[in-house]
Amino acid sequence: MTRLRWLILVAVFAMVAAACSTGGATTTTAEGGGEGAGGVEGVEFTLFGAPTGAEGDAMSGFVNVYNKEKGTNIQYVGSDDFENQLRIRVEGGDPPAVAFTPQPGSICGFADDGKLVSLEDLGFDIAKLEADSGKFWMDLGKCADGKHYGLPWFPNYKSLIWYVEPTFEKEGYQIPETWDELLALGDQMLADGYTPWCFGFESGNATGWPGTDWIEDIYVREAGADMYGKWFRHEIPFNDPSVAKAFDTFGELFFRDGFVLGGPENVSAISFKDAPLPMFDEPPKCLMHKQGSFVTNFFPEGGEDIVKFFPFPTIDGNGGAMGGGDTIIVFKDDPGIAQVLQDWVSADWECVLASPSGGTASKYGGHGVAGVERLPGNKDVPVDCYETDTNKTLAKVITDALASNSFVFDGSDLMPPEVGQGTFWTGMVDWSKGKATKDVIDAIEASWPS
């Protein structure tokens, strides 16, 4: 009996040892590469990011195309809990070699702790990156030591208003180009018996964010990109009169009688995913809706043939382009990795990342996952990289904005989480239910961490 027990023990030991030796082998290969400074062949590292599911498969697809083309051995690992996992791994002394984050606000936290390698040290041409992807985006990764730590990769776009095209054609509505035209169009629709707008602020524990997008789009037009920067950096207080003005401007539309389907006080009970759906009813229950480029994911089959978009109108003659985006950060100083990343942000490889086939413009094909398209983070990416007309148009808007440096980031993503993912969101909910603008912005200002 005792002997048998010892035997089992030895067997367990052997099994574990065997398991470990295979594990050990994998780890060593992961650290092996990066010797040939000139080329990228044989470079090996793990890329860590937030996309999972089909989006994650598309990332893996992209990486595989690159591996095949260049003889590298790069692996993509995605996590639904990316922000927390990244923090834990970095603080635990086990950071991934390369990651890409949707929260540019977190970059300098890592950089100031000395965890990141700057783009300057990796040999990037900062002036060229600023020309390709816009100075605003590059500045988000510019930290206390004056160096840049964030490499812009691919954006999404939010300054869009979606509309029911058949009804616009039938009634002869013109696409509004200014805020006043937008309000006048709403009045016209109301007079014709339509409800102009659909809103939906509900998003689980992120409820309220669609409202912050409105304020941001209005603010960047009314106050300009400089003030916008001061606003999210808290160089002006949140209850500054310029912010109050943006709320009041939004209120002209949001609280106008009959403008909002279901009533403005109820929009926080409507999921942002359900909000566009009444546009597809017959006859449509509302005709316009503002949301980011990802809204098409919630459309019914063939919805993109009915609901199209126009750019958010100008205010006082000022336009703007607002969105979010994924930014690459590098934890490991390695010339091979730098070379790979140089490739990835080039127009050629962003084209592979862009769509399943890479459209008609890609040298190397696409990432191969149907239904996933990503907007370009480099102004030189040709629109022919995209398969759908919607994304071709969007890509054009984005590349123009990047080239003219008018692309700004979603401000709430750049504010500290107490505000940007907290009181700004809940403040929009309170405001939609009728709480006075002054009380709302005073409360948000009071919550800003000192």
Place this chain on the structure above:
Amino acid sequence: MGTTPSLADHDTTGTSSDGGGPNGGRLGALRTVAAVAAIAAIIVVLAVSASYLRDENANRLLQVLLAIALGVVGVWAFYWAMDRGVSALPEALSERVRPIVFVGPAAVILGVYLVYPAINTIIISFMDRQSENFVGVDNYIDVFTKSDTLTSIRNSILWVIIVPVITVAIGLAFATLVDKLSKRSEASAKSLIFLPMAISFVGASVVWGFVYSFRPAGFGNQIGILNAIWTALGNDPINWLSVQPWNNAFLMVIVIWAQVGFAMVILSSAIKAVPSEIVEAARIDGASEIQLFWKVVFPSVLSTVVVVWTTLVITVWKLFDIVYVMTGGRDGTSVIAERMVTEFFKNFNFGAGAALAVILFVAVTPVMVINVRRFQAEEAIR
């Protein structure tokens, strides 16, 4: 990981003293070495497999199998090897070492996972958001001056006053009533009422999310039963979860619904334990059923009522999931535990989160003390 080195140290000291001991023969020394080797081997196996489990590039299937093997066999193997190792020691020494070997790991684990975090939390609550500098009682001042935390404290107090009392009352009523039923219908009635206990609070929130569901005009039919009834009576639909302050009550209903079964089952067994002689004597004396309940049954089960009540109070102080899932604390529904999680994991303000944790800890303590005192008093009677 933290436990193993200390145990290894522990054991080597045991061996060295044995080596110098007078009655350590050659065979004894050999056995001791073998025992130490076995223990060392087990510790190495555990350490190596633990590090393998954390390897991201490793084979997932192997990791899962190893985790199961480690969980089932690892603890057993560890204690078994320890026991063997101790037995191999000279008898006088082994009897002294054995209790330490068996209680030691548990004590260490308790210390590492319970005592140390509690002390650390208290320290962090006096530090800034990144736990870098001491800031005195600033975090506590913030908690008691900011409007959102004040709301959460007010709500938590309301929860603690209202929910346990109502739950116990309904549970007691059910327990008394089902006691009058026939055996078979009693069992089925009890299991029906007990059923929600099997659902997690998050699951219950999903269920009740449908009950309270609301769709503004233009966004389709009401799918929530409450609004379906409400609109059938000719009213406009209501967004129940944003009607202050009643939305708090709507959330409390969920906890009561989920916990009434627990109260009923415990109280029912207490009622059954009331000696039938006393009940019959009261009946013969002409007591009405209501008098019987208040004068005989209720005093007999009072200690159980207190136990159930304290358990519920602790549950409710710590309540987080229902509020987090249903409203996320919006519209004036936040509670302390929900604020704590938000401060820690969303705002990364460790100071504020820890201060809320300490407040929660202090709030739960008197209830715990009552519970333990009562338990001890009852043990003393037995």
